[in-house]
Amino acid sequence: MLKSIKSNGVTAVLDHDGFNKRIRVVRYDGAIEKALPDIVAAAREEDAEKIIVYTKQHDEAVLAQQLFVPEGFLKGYYLGHPACVMVRYLTENRRRTHSYIEEQEMIEALYRIAPRLRSDNTPAFTMRKAETNDMYQLSMLYKKVFRTYPTPVFDPAYIEKTMNTNTMYYVMLDHDRLISAASAEINPELGHAEITDCAVLPEYRGHSLTSFLIEALEKEMAEENIFHVFSLARAASFGMNAVLYHSGYQYGGRLINNCYIAEGLENMNIWCKHL
Known part of the structure; x- marks a missing residue:
């Protein structure tokens, strides 16, 4: 389920995956850090346990400062430019791995x-x-x-x-x-x-x-x-x-x-x- 949010000059397209309890930011324009409060609020409203952002290369350091960590990479995602898949966990259980x-x-x-x-x-x-x-x-x-x-x-x-x-x-x-x-x-x-x-x-x-x-x-x-x-x-x-x-x-x-x-x-x- 896709929906758009606009905040402080930033537009972001969110995909709510209720079955897997996660929110994915599949596209955005502008300074993504300015939209993060609204993105986190939307995730908590949907009872999501994980936020995934398809991050533009120049925004990786910004999201790292906001507690996001990289979990993968996509070649050519943004019109030929790569995206880093960065995630932030909202619950301790979702973050934990035993293996x-x-x-x-x-x-x-x-x-x-x-x-x-x-x-x-x-x-x-x-x-x-x-x-x-x-x-x-x-x-x-x-x-x-x-x-x-x-x-x-x-x-x-x-x-x-x-x-x-x-x-x-x-x-x-x-x-x-x-x-x-x-x-x-x-x-x-x-x-x-x-x-x-x-x-x-x-x-x-x-x-x-x-x-x-x-x-x-x-x-x-x-x-x-x-x-x-x-x-x-x-x-x-x-x-x-x-x-x-x-x-x-x-x-x-x-x-x-x-x-x-x-x-x-x-x-x-x-x-x-x-x-």
């Missing part, structure tokens, strides 16, 4: 492994844009792949709702069986799309199915005049870079633009396995 060292050890171990090169041969499965009647198989796919997930993708009604509100799914099928999926959450106002909800059934892993789905989504986004695509990964900071790199997702000689958000070891394990 920091284990997360770092996992990422270090992953970087020591030689990356897997993706085959240029398209797998012998059917790939297409998802339709509404796929929502039941999609929900079953997510139930089999994820033990937990930050959005209610286990609910077919939720998937149907997202399909009708600027989220596009691509699926891979083995005959009539849905075996893999990925989606793009489109923000037409900002001209961005977030690649998310990626999953592959365990018995079909190792074919780089996710990379084919993401490539199809990116082509579809280009046709919709969406040219900035990124992934917000619920994993250890910078760990998503390692996961995508070693899964062979480097089509066209480049990696998808990534942002890496520290949200827990369990989902990092899942990402390492399913790509």
Whole structure:
């Protein structure tokens, strides 16, 4: 849910994510520090536990003075210029992690492994844009792949709702069986799309199915005049870079633009396995 606030000559676009109890400042113009009191007030009004600001490069030091810390980076977010994803926690529980060292050890171990090169041969499965009647198989796919997930993708009604509100799914099928999926959450106002909800059934892993789905989504986004695509990964900071790199997702000689958000070891394990 997007809303704009204007304060002291600053305009900021806020995205309230009630399910995850967070406020995201997805765009702003002006001196962001002047709008922070209103942003914090809006977050507390919505009972948010975390504020995320897609920060312009010259504002990183200003937000650091206001208790924000960097958790990731996005290339080209602001018309070709980078954004630093900076966060401020409003509750102690949201800030705490019990597995920091284990997360770092996992990422270090992953970087020591030689990356897997993706085959240029398209797998012998059917790939297409998802339709509404796929929502039941999609929900079953997510139930089999994820033990937990930050959005209610286990609910077919939720998937149907997202399909009708600027989220596009691509699926891979083995005959009539849905075996893999990925989606793009489109923000037409900002001209961005977030690649998310990626999953592959365990018995079909190792074919780089996710990379084919993401490539199809990116082509579809280009046709919709969406040219900035990124992934917000619920994993250890910078760990998503390692996961995508070693899964062979480097089509066209480049990696998808990534942002890496520290949200827990369990989902990092899942990402390492399913790509």
